[in-house]
Amino acid sequence: MEMTEISFIKGFIRMADDGWKRGWHERNGGNLSYRMKDEDVAAARPFFKKNETWTDIGTSVPGLGGEFFLVTGSGKYFRNVSLNPEDSIAVIELDEKGERYRILWGFEGGGRPTSELPSHLMNHEVKKRVTDGKYRVIYHAHTTNVIALTFVLPLSDEVFTRELWEMATECPVVFPSGIGVVPWMVPGGRDIAVATSKLMEKYDVAVWAHHGLFAAGEDFDLTFGLMHTVEKSAEILVKVLSITPHKLQTIKPDDFRSLAKDFNVTLPERFLYEK
Ligand code: 13P
Ligand code: ZN
Numbered sequence: 001m002e003m004t005e006i007s008f009i010k011g012f013i014r015m016a017d018d019g020w021k022r023g024w025h026e027r028n029g030g031n032l033s034y035r036m037k038d039e040d041v042a043a044a045r046p047f048f049k050k051n052e053t054w055t056d057i058g059t060s061v062p063g064l065g066g067e068f069f070l071v072t073g074s075g076k077y078f079r080n081v082s083l084n085p086e087d088s089i090a091v092i093e094l095d096e097k098g099e100r101y102r103i104l105w106g107f108e109g110g111g112r113p114t115s116e117l118p119s120h121l122m123n124h125e126v127k128k129r130v131t132d133g134k135y136r137v138i139y140h141a142h143t144t145n146v147i148a149l150t151f152v153l154p155l156s157d158e159v160f161t162r163e164l165w166e167m168a169t170e171c172p173v174v175f176p177s178g179i180g181v182v183p184w185m186v187p188g189g190r191d192i193a194v195a196t197s198k199l200m201e202k203y204d205v206a207v208w209a210h211h212g213l214f215a216a217g218e219d220f221d222l223t224f225g226l227m228h229t230v231e232k233s234a235e236i237l238v239k240v241l242s243i244t245p246h247k248l249q250t251i252k253p254d255d256f257r258s259l260a261k262d263f264n265v266t267l268p269e270r271f272l273y274e275k
Contacts, residue, residue, distance in 0.1 A: 016081035024141035025078035031114035061098035122197035145234035
């Protein structure tokens with residue numbers, strides 16, 4: 001068996017390719033990371049190379065010390081992941097303190113993990129804690145319609161959540177806890193990572209104003225599906241706002257309350273404000 005035939009690698013490659021096909025990954029835009037299970041590490045270990053070179057992560061994630069991740073590379077194109085996974089993605093191991101990483105497989109032509117590694121790892125650390133280890137995927141995409149909305153909607157969690165919930169009936173069921181919004185910040189560093197990971201304490205989705213979206217989930221299907229659902233809802237809202245500034249009818253707060261009861265989800269009342 002080849003490394004690229006192992007099932008978690010295949011799932012990762014397929015997800016990257018699906019994102020590319022949706023048009024969310026121009027040039028090197030976007031990044032993806034997966035927190036490996038023990039069985040993934042065992043299957044991949046025969047392919048690991050020896051590497052004693054440790055590099056600073058740029059932040060500290062003690063809750064992830066000693067864990068292994070599959071990540072996309074900085075400056076690498078999602079378009080190339082399925083064609084040349086050995087160069088586009090890599091397995092990294094964190095040291096016991098969660099302060100440094102080393103590359104064990106991948107980036108064949110040279111390279112390093114995504115510049116958003118601090119955000120990915122800080123989000124993983126939060127999600128691992130609040131989901132008892134269930135969540136394993138963090139995904140950042142340059143979703144066109146969500147980005148467009150960050151120029152015209154107030155940058156508040158309440159407005160983004162409510163407006164996107166209204167655009168498709170399944171939205172409150174897919175992201176019942178809502179959506180967080182990070183105002184415009186310089187990408188690629190610890191500050192934006194801290195701001196995003198704070199939102200990940202209560203949400204699975206965080207908007208980066210004028211930049212894109214972060215989504216977190218249990219596996220590749222759920223995380224890609226979440227990104228897709230939010231972006232599709234944003235596309236509908238862009239179309240509605242392009243037709244008219246006033247909706248003639250919509251889903252109302254009491255409709256959401258009925259939906260919550262029947263679908264067995266809790267929708268925080270702060271999103272069900274009267275307009
Ligand atoms: P990387 O190529 O470093 O992953 O950066 C792409 C990106 O989307 C930055 O936010
Ligand atoms: Zn980006």
